Amino acid sequence: MSWLFSPRTGGLLVLAGIIAILPSFLPNAFYYDVVIRVGLNAMVCIGLNLLIGYAGQISLGHAGFIGLGAYGSAILTGQFGWEPLTAMFFSAAMVALLAYFLGRPVLKLKGHFLAMATLGMGIIISIVLNTEEQWTGGPDGTMVNPLTIGSVMLFGEQVWYWIVGGVLLVSVWVALNIVESPIGRALRALHTSEVAAETCGVDTARYKLLIFVVSAVYASLAGSLLAHYGAFVTPEDASFIKSVELVTMVVLGGMASVYGAVIGAAILTVLPQLLTAFEDFEHMVLGLILMLTVIFLPKGLLPSLVARLTNKSKSEEAI
């Protein structure tokens, strides 16, 4: 039975169960919309957590990759008439290439310097999206064609719920397989001691770059889906504040926890909907949550909860 509770099979079954049952608790399209946005944010956070939580490398510019994926899909389908799926994967490949060439110099930096460099990268992407009006529509954004697969047009919250649910399951599965492979172990190793990882034969520069590219591809694919789902993109989707939001989701949910990223994304996507009265203070609340998490739950919600539960069961066994 123990395989059922291993993170890969057990967790995936639970997540699949939640996705299957959830619609019966969603009274109308508005709730569906919130849950779909949870799923898309979770997807980005799962990728970002591989970089931040596992490899210990910060990025304050990941919203830029969301933006590039979103605008890539918008422009290639809208202005060049590409098939949406082709456009989506082509955009992701271009983002991977960009992340590779940006990451090579940038990931040599550590700590604050890496944070500053990725922040700059995100802001530059955001500026390009704002100013290249003939392609992007400038600050007003641009319309995006609906997602079609062959001749089937996919639209409406109900349909998108299942698309995003499926994609989220695959995202979690891919991330867990990376985490539980020698690659994942090497990432956790270089997080703690780069020099020790190197003496074990781990090419730390290569692994950091690899996971930076993987996390950028996660963001790009989520961006493409977001664009088709919302039928509209604006540079807001690629803004600096969006990058900070993503990092907060990862930190709140739990560093080095794939499901933690999903939970962090869920809480911080739903919360603004519940606190609409505080709309003007949204960024302040975001900062407050980040601060409180770092002070009181430095490992994040899920790992702290797991630690508490396992400690409890251990002490109960002792009794």
Place this chain on the structure above:
Amino acid sequence: MSILRVEGLSKEFGGVHAVEDLSFSFDPGQIYSIIGPNGAGKTTLFNLITGVYTPTGGKVFFEEKNTARLQPFELAAKGMARTFQNLQIFFNMTAVENVLLGLHLELPRNLFGSILRTGGLGRKEREARKEAERLMAFVGLRDYIGMDANSMPYGALKRLEIARALAAKPRLLLLDEPAAGLNHSETGEIDELIRKVAESGVTVVLVEHDMHLVMGISNHIVVLDYGRKLAEGSVEDVRNNPDVITAYLGSGALEVHGGASC
């Protein structure tokens, strides 16, 4: 053929000569010790040999091949492993996972293969885990299999680092103060372990302050002082060398047996 040879090796840190014009040659299958007072450049020498630092002058040859411009991970792949003076344990992992890192180069590391779990990844992981557990037993950590690294005592972590280094099947093993901070009986166990490792055909180079351990175990000793080689030779040669006695150990220090340490 030497397994490790350095020629005129120098490392300068902003005018400070941490290692200066150092030359020696080590043969395979022996236990070598590098001793010297604090700040003599012993750890710097290890960092130069393993590629963590780039020398400002001179060359290092591993199995007669120049190691210039090789990164630490490349030297690891060529058969060099080390431990650290200040523990470099992966505290976010279990003990076995720490040792598994040493087996990293034997396991499939392709991204898509990892995602789809192809190439017998699951089976190879299980085999590697068994090998890691065997190595933990070899260094005397059988009781710690399945424990988190951060709940292990200091002495066990010292041996865990050795297990991790051995996992990579090195031909040259560099141990940076393996007995530092250990009590008398623990040092005895490390002594035995180093002998076992050397018997299995691995060349061991030791940096160590515990003179009892060094004098008992070494085939050959290099003495450093202010980054330069002060003396070199067998235990007897070093023990009777007047320069070593006056400059480093103080007269009479080497006569003391029973765990004299500096």
